[in-house]
Amino acid sequence: MNRVEPLIRFDHVGLRYGSGPEVLRDLTFTVPAGAFAFVTGPSGAGKSSLIRLMHLSHRPSRGLIRMFGRDMATLAKRDLPAIRRRIGVVFQDFQLLNHLSIVDNVALPLRLAGANGDGVRSHVLDLLRWVGLGDRLEASPATLSGGEQQRVAIARAVINRPDLLLADEPTGNVDDEIGMRLMQLFEELHKLGTTVIVATHDQNLIERLGHSVMSLQDGYLYPGLAKAEAAP
Amino acid sequence: MTARPASRSRANDRKIGRGLDIPLGTGGPDRFLAWLLAPMTYLAILAVAVALLVGDLLAHWDNAAAGVISVQVPPIGDRIATTARVGQIMDIIEEVDGVASVRALPPDETVELLEPWLGDAAILAELSLPVMLDVRADGPEAVDIAALTATMHEIDTEITVDDHGIWLDQILGAAETVGAIALASLGLVALAILASIVLAARAGFAIHRQTIEILHLMGATDRYIARQFQRRMLSLTLRGALAGLVIAAITLVAVHFLIGPVRVPLTHAPTLGPLDWVLLCLVVPITVGVGWAVSRLTILAALSRLA
Numbered sequence: 001m002n003r004v005e006p007l008i009r010f011d012h013v014g015l016r017y018g019s020g021p022e023v024l025r026d027l028t029f030t031v032p033a034g035a036f037a038f039v040t041g042p043s044g045a046g047k048s049s050l051i052r053l054m055h056l057s058h059r060p061s062r063g064l065i066r067m068f069g070r071d072m073a074t075l076a077k078r079d080l081p082a083i084r085r086r087i088g089v090v091f092q093d094f095q096l097l098n099h100l101s102i103v104d105n106v107a108l109p110l111r112l113a114g115a116n117g118d119g120v121r122s123h124v125l126d127l128l129r130w131v132g133l134g135d136r137l138e139a140s141p142a143t144l145s146g147g148e149q150q151r152v153a154i155a156r157a158v159i160n161r162p163d164l165l166l167a168d169e170p171t172g173n174v175d176d177e178i179g180m181r182l183m184q185l186f187e188e189l190h191k192l193g194t195t196v197i198v199a200t201h202d203q204n205l206i207e208r209l210g211h212s213v214m215s216l217q218d219g220y221l222y223p224g225l226a227k228a229e230a231a232p
Numbered sequence: 233m234t235a236r237p238a239s240r241s242r243a244n245d246r247k248i249g250r251g252l253d254i255p256l257g258t259g260g261p262d263r264f265l266a267w268l269l270a271p272m273t274y275l276a277i278l279a280v281a282v283a284l285l286v287g288d289l290l291a292h293w294d295n296a297a298a299g300v301i302s303v304q305v306p307p308i309g310d311r312i313a314t315t316a317r318v319g320q321i322m323d324i325i326e327e328v329d330g331v332a333s334v335r336a337l338p339p340d341e342t343v344e345l346l347e348p349w350l351g352d353a354a355i356l357a358e359l360s361l362p363v364m365l366d367v368r369a370d371g372p373e374a375v376d377i378a379a380l381t382a383t384m385h386e387i388d389t390e391i392t393v394d395d396h397g398i399w400l401d402q403i404l405g406a407a408e409t410v411g412a413i414a415l416a417s418l419g420l421v422a423l424a425i426l427a428s429i430v431l432a433a434r435a436g437f438a439i440h441r442q443t444i445e446i447l448h449l450m451g452a453t454d455r456y457i458a459r460q461f462q463r464r465m466l467s468l469t470l471r472g473a474l475a476g477l478v479i480a481a482i483t484l485v486a487v488h489f490l491i492g493p494v495r496v497p498l499t500h501a502p503t504l505g506p507l508d509w510v511l512l513c514l515v516v517p518i519t520v521g522v523g524w525a526v527s528r529l530t531i532l533a534a535l536s537r538l539a
Contacts (some may be wrong), residue, residue: 055449056449057445057449077536078453078454081448081451081452081453082451084448087451089449089450095446095449097253097443097446099255099443100253108253108447108450109450109451111253112447113451
């Protein structure tokens with residue numbers, strides 16, 4: 001019988017910044033391809049650090065990480081960009097490029113993947129209209145409100161239909177209506193096969209959507225709750 | 233019919249991603265690079281020009297002096313006796329191995345040669361001047377100068393034989409020193425250009441590090457990021473090098489017109505030929521090419537240290 005390899009496998013992974021204490025400790029879990037999971041926990045529990053490990057901006061201090069069937073410890077540096085282009089990330093602090101317009105920010109992942117032309121333009125404009133920014137296309141991200149910046153960051157993360165979507169508190173700065181609309185976008189991507197991992201401390205959101213939950217506390221991961229258990 | 237919002241219309245019309253993803257040139261120190269490169273390229277072009285002019289001078293002097301011997305016969309008695317003696321000496325010289333031709337300079341030519349050093353030609357014409365024999369050898373060392381001098385001294389110890397070796401060696405040595413200094417200056421300027429480009433690229437990297445890290449995390453390859461710096465460096469080095477070339481060309485043309493009329497007797501006035509100007513112009517693409525390659529290597533090295 002063929003065993004399908006999970007999209008993400010953490011094996012006794014730990015992370016410390018510099019010579020400080022471990023912020024993630026002995027994490028062992030798998031995320032199958034096509035899953036939708038929440039990472040939750042109180043502030044300082046290590047949610048953002050876990051997201052950083054998964055979008056390959058940091059290397060673990062110990063343990064092994066396998067993603068997309070590749071061992072990250074032995075992955076050549078030249079192979080990293082191709083892996084990163086398969087991951088869409090919504091950063092907690094958005095990480096938008098203020099010298100570029102909103103359109104160019106959202107188009108960036110497509111351009112980095114080598115796409116250009118009219119198809120890119122119409123695709124970007126459609127998505128920006130869908131997230132409610134159709135009238136701010138040429139604005140600099142610096143002139144937008146926090147909620148608007150968050151929507152740009154989400155549009156940029158999903159524009160190239162990533163295999164893995166990571167979002168760090170994606171609804172933290174938007175009202176409930178926009179928040180639900182963005183989560184609806186995540187759900188649509190999930191239905192299309194994207195693996196979605198959302199770090200949030202919004203219990204209402206978790207309960208409303210009812211997906212798997214990975215709970216972090218003091219850097220430790222507690223066993224994932226089943227969908228039924230997470231639901232109200 | 234409703235009008236579209238202006239921003240939407242502009243975004244629809246324009247092409248996405250026209251500019252640099254890294255805002256190079258906005259607030260960074262690299263904008264001063266063109267100003268730095270202009271004088272450096274100017275100095276590099278002048279150094280190359282000096283080296284070329286010295287080379288031209290050396291080649292001319294080598295050719296002109298190769299196989300040229302001057303024999304100075306002092307006058308004896310009256311002009312008829314001197315002429316007879318000169319004829320006898322010319323016959324002897326013509327028989328020497330390696331001698332191609334012998335010619336006695338006419339008195340007016342001798343006066344013309346001496347006029348810059350001794351003054352009024354009319355007075356010189358009245359003086360009893362030695363007769364100059366212009367001896368041409370088959371090649372640079374075809375004639376045994378020592379043997380020829382001994383033969384002449386058997387006739388009259390006052391006869392002098394000069395193959396211009398001593399002064400030519402000194403002048404050639406001085407010219408070669410000037411050429412070497414010009415080339416050394418060129419090397420130093422080239423090093424300064426390299427250092428400026430490396431520093432500008434590193435400074436740009438440090439200033440825009442956050443943007444570079446974001447691009448990296450989104451899957452930009454090192455080559456993609458390096459290309460952004462290369463495009464910027466191409467623009468800066470081209471502007472700086474072209475400015476340096478224009479100023480250097482003006483300087484060289486001005487020098488040509490200022491020094492050109494000054495004629496120094498017995499010397500060759502070196503000039504820059506069309507090929508020399510092509511070589512001088514090549515400094516621009518070489519500078520641009522070096523800037524392109526060095527910025528690429530600098531940025532790739534910096535990127536290799538990122539996670």
